[in-house]
Amino acid sequence: MSEIRHRRGDGDGNEKVETAGESDHVDSEEEKVLEEKYVDELAKSLPQGTDKTPEILDSALSGLSSRWRNWVIRGIFTWLMIGGFCLLIYGGPLALMITVLCVQVKCFEEIINIGYAVYRVHGLPWFRSLSWYFLLTSNYFFYGENLIDYFGVVINRTDYLHFLVTYHRFISFSLYCVGFVWFVLSLVKRYYMRQFSLFAWTHVALLIVVTQSYLIIQNIFEGLIWFIVPVSMIICNDVMAYVFGFFFGKTPLIKLSPKKTWEGFIGGGFSTVLFGLVLSYMMSQYPYLVCPIEYSESLGRMTMDCEPSSLFRLQDYTPPQFLQPVMKVLGREKFNMYPFMIHSLALSIFSSVIGPFGGFFASGFKRAFKIKDFGDVIPGHGGIMDRFDCQFLMATFVNVYITSFIRTATPQKLLQQVYNLKPEQQLQLFYALKESLENRNILNMIP
Numbered sequence: 001m002s003e004i005r006h007r008r009g010d011g012d013g014n015e016k017v018e019t020a021g022e023s024d025h026v027d028s029e030e031e032k033v034l035e036e037k038y039v040d041e042l043a044k045s046l047p048q049g050t051d052k053t054p055e056i057l058d059s060a061l062s063g064l065s066s067r068w069r070n071w072v073i074r075g076i077f078t079w080l081m082i083g084g085f086c087l088l089i090y091g092g093p094l095a096l097m098i099t100v101l102c103v104q105v106k107c108f109e110e111i112i113n114i115g116y117a118v119y120r121v122h123g124l125p126w127f128r129s130l131s132w133y134f135l136l137t138s139n140y141f142f143y144g145e146n147l148i149d150y151f152g153v154v155i156n157r158t159d160y161l162h163f164l165v166t167y168h169r170f171i172s173f174s175l176y177c178v179g180f181v182w183f184v185l186s187l188v189k190r191y192y193m194r195q196f197s198l199f200a201w202t203h204v205a206l207l208i209v210v211t212q213s214y215l216i217i218q219n220i221f222e223g224l225i226w227f228i229v230p231v232s233m234i235i236c237n238d239v240m241a242y243v244f245g246f247f248f249g250k251t252p253l254i255k256l257s258p259k260k261t262w263e264g265f266i267g268g269g270f271s272t273v274l275f276g277l278v279l280s281y282m283m284s285q286y287p288y289l290v291c292p293i294e295y296s297e298s299l300g301r302m303t304m305d306c307e308p309s310s311l312f313r314l315q316d317y318t319p320p321q322f323l324q325p326v327m328k329v330l331g332r333e334k335f336n337m338y339p340f341m342i343h344s345l346a347l348s349i350f351s352s353v354i355g356p357f358g359g360f361f362a363s364g365f366k367r368a369f370k371i372k373d374f375g376d377v378i379p380g381h382g383g384i385m386d387r388f389d390c391q392f393l394m395a396t397f398v399n400v401y402i403t404s405f406i407r408t409a410t411p412q413k414l415l416q417q418v419y420n421l422k423p424e425q426q427l428q429l430f431y432a433l434k435e436s437l438e439n440r441n442i443l444n445m446i447p
Helices: 020-045 055-060 066-091 093-122 127-156 159-166 168-185 189-221 225-248 262-283 321-330 340-353 356-368 384-406 411-419 423-439
Strands: 005-009 015-019 252-254 257-261 294-296 301-303 315-317 335-337
Touching: 055 066, 066 093, 066 225, 093 127, 093 189, 093 384, 127 168, 127 189, 159 168, 189 225, 189 384, 225 257, 225 262, 225 340, 225 356, 225 384, 252 262, 257 262, 257 356, 262 340, 340 384, 356 384, 411 423
Parallel strands: none
Antiparallel strands: 005 015, 252 257, 294 301, 315 335
8 A cells, every 4th residue: 555645844845755654743733832822822922811901990999019919800890780770770671681692692702713823824714704604594593483482472573483383493594504514614624623612612612601591581481580599699609708808818629710819719608608599588578670581462462460479478397406596585476587598598598609609610611721811891800701700601500490499381482382283273272171170070060
């Protein structure tokens, strides 16, 4: 079997014969060195939010040490973000959903920009275009699923939208196939490995960002409290862990994030549990925050008016035996609380124990590319992804928790599925249900 050979210059005018395998090895070594060089340049070229300060603040805080200067800047923009979050809550579900979409797009952009900057040296074709195309197709699928679930009745009444509802998943898959074929046609022989790496990069970014934002939207539809409480818990844990770590932190927690300490981790955890109980008690009193968002046939629009479920009604509880002496001192045998507060304990424990690992994951990702932040949108904090790394993990847990322990079938949701059936199927269901009710003498009990 003949061996493929070619000549290669050594830089001194001499030539040496190499096999194809040796040549590929040399090329890959050169490219590896070049990539490492680009990673080093990336750390310097990408904007870093913790290093970016408005000129007014920069001059006002010039007399402080870098440690306290960073503390003040982070504090100012933390309160500004909390204020903005409160305004969005006041704006209602639509404002929150639009914000989630905007955050999703910005987080995806920050992740993809890192991949593009690392592999830009190779001049790979269509990487950014394909990434954004896959983002659009993913959003079409996931947000389409939400629209069908919650607005199916309205959409089915519009003739030209009925086709989109009926064949939504087929259309979504067809759009994905277009992107898949586009990627295959863009493959360049010399860069197969890198192109497939970036293909995987894009899909991991979609999994982290788009899927989680879809789950956040679903949580909002279950009631604003299922969005506000978990998000606030992550914010509280992040802030209090920083405060406890800043003033008392001495014991390193994890090598991926050297500034994180056990003192901050534990202090943030206890603060989050207490904060979650207080916030849950306050919010459980308002129907606007606890009622699910559903379409009303009579009103012809989405509504948040309902009779609060048992989760959000005060109930009497008998304390455990070890708390009986305390209750006797208070002169009470039982105490009142909202059942949702028990669920908030599970949410707060997850947000303070598991939630920070979303941040550690992001820290490891940034360390791999020798960067400090994902961007510079928020002075003192970094990019949008730097603030939402823990939120995405929390959103998944909340959705799984609701599905496993909270959600039950409601007449409204079942009716939306019935309206999607053909007329003859609706009649079949009607007669079957009527017969079942008659056989159980339920219809006879109606006055």
